[in-house]
Amino acid sequence: MRLKSIIAPLLFSACVLPFLLSASAVRAEDLQLQDNPPDRYTVQKGDTLWGISGKFLKQPWRWPEIWRMNRDQIRNPHLIYPGDVIALDKVNGEWRLSLAQRAGGPVGPRPDVRLSPSIRVDSLDTEAIPSIPPGDLAPFLSLPLVTEADGIPGAAKIIAARDNRVVRGVGDFVYAINVDEKSGTQWYIYRPGKVLHSFDSNEALGYEMRYLGTARVDRFGEVARMEITTAREEILFNDLLLPAPREELVNYVPHAPDKIVDGRIIALGSNSAEAGRGFIVTVDRGTRDGIEVGHVLAIYHPTPVIADPRAYEGPDILARFVDQTRTIVRPTTYLNIPPERSGLLFVFRTFDKVAYALVLNAAEPVVVGDLVRKP
Numbered sequence: 001m002r003l004k005s006i007i008a009p010l011l012f013s014a015c016v017l018p019f020l021l022s023a024s025a026v027r028a029e030d031l032q033l034q035d036n037p038p039d040r041y042t043v044q045k046g047d048t049l050w051g052i053s054g055k056f057l058k059q060p061w062r063w064p065e066i067w068r069m070n071r072d073q074i075r076n077p078h079l080i081y082p083g084d085v086i087a088l089d090k091v092n093g094e095w096r097l098s099l100a101q102r103a104g105g106p107v108g109p110r111p112d113v114r115l116s117p118s119i120r121v122d123s124l125d126t127e128a129i130p131s132i133p134p135g136d137l138a139p140f141l142s143l144p145l146v147t148e149a150d151g152i153p154g155a156a157k158i159i160a161a162r163d164n165r166v167v168r169g170v171g172d173f174v175y176a177i178n179v180d181e182k183s184g185t186q187w188y189i190y191r192p193g194k195v196l197h198s199f200d201s202n203e204a205l206g207y208e209m210r211y212l213g214t215a216r217v218d219r220f221g222e223v224a225r226m227e228i229t230t231a232r233e234e235i236l237f238n239d240l241l242l243p244a245p246r247e248e249l250v251n252y253v254p255h256a257p258d259k260i261v262d263g264r265i266i267a268l269g270s271n272s273a274e275a276g277r278g279f280i281v282t283v284d285r286g287t288r289d290g291i292e293v294g295h296v297l298a299i300y301h302p303t304p305v306i307a308d309p310r311a312y313e314g315p316d317i318l319a320r321f322v323d324q325t326r327t328i329v330r331p332t333t334y335l336n337i338p339p340e341r342s343g344l345l346f347v348f349r350t351f352d353k354v355a356y357a358l359v360l361n362a363a364e365p366v367v368v369g370d371l372v373r374k375p
Helices: 008-015 049-053 060-067 071-075
Strands: 040-042 085-091 094-101 145-147 156-161 173-177 186-197 204-219 223-231 240-243 262-268 280-283 296-301 317-322 325-329 340-350 355-362 371-373
Touching: 049 060, 156 223, 156 240, 173 204, 186 223, 186 262, 280 340, 296 355
Parallel strands: none
Antiparallel strands: 040 085, 085 094, 145 204, 156 173, 173 223, 186 204, 186 240, 204 223, 262 280, 262 371, 280 355, 296 340, 296 371, 317 325, 340 355
C-alpha cells in the first residue's frame, strides 16, 4: 500500500544517498549482485548515486561496502562526476568497485594500484553527482525539532496582527516579539506538538515541535512585522518562531550501525495510520543509543501469536467438581512467530533519545510499533 503525502516524491528522491563505507573487508558471498551487472559504467549527468548502485547490487545501500573506505572517509565522502567510469572487479575473491577512469583522464589503473574515489580540487564541485539533492531533501534535514520539557525558552512569538482575525495564512502580516535582527530575515514557524514516548516503557523521550511554515521579517523592532511566506497549516497567535538555519547537506554515507539496535517506530509523519516508501517516521532510539545520520535500519513487523493446532498433551485442568460432576478444560496453547522483515529506513536527523528516518522501501504498510533493528 502506498499512501499519498505531499512529501512522498521529495522523500523518494532522498534515496539518492552517498556511497562510500566500511572499514571491514567484504566477502563476495555477503553481497548480492544483480543478475547481469555491468563491469563498467560511465556516470551520466542526472545520475544519482543510489540509482547507480542499483545497477550493481540488489541491496543498493550496501554499495559503499565494496569501496572499503575508513570511518573518516565515511564522514567526508569524495565526489563522483559525470564522465567518470566505475569498474566492478573481483580481487582476491572479493567484489570491489573502483574508479577506472576520471572524466577526461587516463583509462584504467595500473595492476598494482587500487583506486578509490578521490576529490578533484577545482570550482566545479556543483557538477558532482550529489549525495543528497539540494532542492529536495535538504530543507527537511533541519525542520524536525525535538526539545526537552521546557520547550524553546526565549523563542520569538507571534502575538498579534493588524486585525482581530486569529487564523493566518500565506501573505498575511503578523507582529512578533523577541525577533533578533542578528538572526536574519528568514524564520521557521513552530507550535508545541505531541510528547514522544517509548513504545515499551512509556518513558517521555522528547517534546516534538510541529513545523508550520516560514516567515520573512518585513521590519525589525521591539515588535517586528513579519510576512508569512509558506504555511503547511493555519498559523495562530502564540506560535513560535526560530531563525531558519543555514542549510548544510549531511554527506554521511548509508551504513549499518556498529552495535545491535532494538527499537520501535513510535510515530508516523502527518499523523498517518500507515506509512510506506517515502514517508517520515520517528524511532525511539537516538544519539544516546549510538544512532547517527546515515544509519540504515531494517523494519520488522511483529507477527501475532497463533493458536497451536496440535492436540494438547499437558495435564488436565479441573474447572468444576460438584456432586460428582466435573468439567475438564483443555487450555489453548499458542505459538510465537519471529517478526518478519518488511522494509528499510534511512536515518536523516537525530536527537538524544529519538531519530527521524525515511522509509526507503516497504513490503507491507509500516505502522507504529514496528521494530527497527540492525540490518
